[in-house]
Amino acid sequence: EVQLVESGGGLVQPGRSLRLSCTASGFTFGDYAMSWVRQAPGKGLEWVGFIRSKAYGGTTEYAASVQGRFTISRDDSKSIAYLQMDSLKTEDTAVYYCARVKQGTQGAFDIWGQGTMVTVSS
Amino acid sequence: DIVMTQSPDSLAVSLGERATINCKSSQSVLYSSNNKNYLAWYQQKPGQPPKLLIYWASTRESGVPDRFSGSGSGTDFTLTISSLQAEDVAVYYCQQYYSTLSYTFGQGTKLEIK
Numbered sequence A: 001e002v003q004l005v006e007s008g009g010g011l012v013q014p015g016r017s018l019r020l021s022c023t024a025s026g027f028t029f030g031d032y033a034m035s036w037v038r039q040a041p042g043k044g045l046e047w048v049g050f051i052r053s054k055a056y057g058g059t060t061e062y063a064a065s066v067q068g069r070f071t072i073s074r075d076d077s078k079s080i081a082y083l084q085m086d087s088l089k090t091e092d093t094a095v096y097y098c099a100r101v102k103q104g105t106q107g108a109f110d111i112w113g114q115g116t117m118v119t120v121s122s
Numbered sequence B: 001d002i003v004m005t006q007s008p009d010s011l012a013v014s015l016g017e018r019a020t021i022n023c024k025s026s027q028s029v030l031y032s033s034n035n036k037n038y039l040a041w042y043q044q045k046p047g048q049p050p051k052l053l054i055y056w057a058s059t060r061e062s063g064v065p066d067r068f069s070g071s072g073s074g075t076d077f078t079l080t081i082s083s084l085q086a087e088d089v090a091v092y093y094c095q096q097y098y099s100t101l102s103y104t105f106g107q108g109t110k111l112e113i114k
Helices: none
Strands: A003-007 A010-012 A018-025 A034-041 A044-049 A060-062 A069-076 A082-084 A094-101 A110-111 A116-120 B002-005 B009-012 B019-025 B039-045 B049-053 B068-073 B077-080 B090-097 B111-112
Touching: A003 A094, A010 A069, A018 A034, A018 A094, A034 A082, A034 A110, A044 A069, A044 A082, A044 A094, A044 B090, A060 A069, A082 A094, A082 B009, A110 B049, B002 B090, B009 B019, B009 B049, B019 B039, B019 B090, B019 B111, B039 B068, B049 B068, B077 B090
Parallel strands: A010 A116, B009 B111
Antiparallel strands: A003 A018, A018 A082, A034 A044, A034 A094, A044 A060, A069 A082, A094 A110, A094 A116, B002 B019, B019 B077, B039 B049, B039 B090, B068 B077, B090 B111
């Protein structure tokens, strides 16, 4: 079964850091670009960033709201994508989803994890 | 950034009737070199992650019922549910993936049963 499982969420104080993991199974992880999308409580979806597959350089792109604070990386040997979140702000409070980029589309997300909640509060 | 604006914000439709959701982008998401619209539609039910319904503006994802269809080109797009079923109650989002520097979602449309 194709699956994504996020972990690492929790309560963190403003200004602190947190690292989320997205563990993939059921497909060849290294062949796919991966993305992170977040959803604040009761709000809509906000794209956070993505990482291309190694075949396309493994480069990253980020939303302006997290540029310079968040870093996406990947370990293809472990089938894990990471979201390192530094200098967290209260407005970063959200459910964070990882999503697989559908091959051939550049940016449609065909597989999603169940999400992990991040609460930034003092 | 490309801004995606959906209308209406909420919609109530009777079972078996047609539901139509619109999505407008602030600039064209049609890539001229391949004549494809970089536009997707998602369905999100309460407590669940989003589910991909449509990509390339009109290509139905595998396993999605054929009552769901997407249309439009350039800046104006529509998601149509031809005959509303109870399980279609959800929030629907459009998303552009034309700009690889910044993907953006619409604000969402809440679909309910009348």
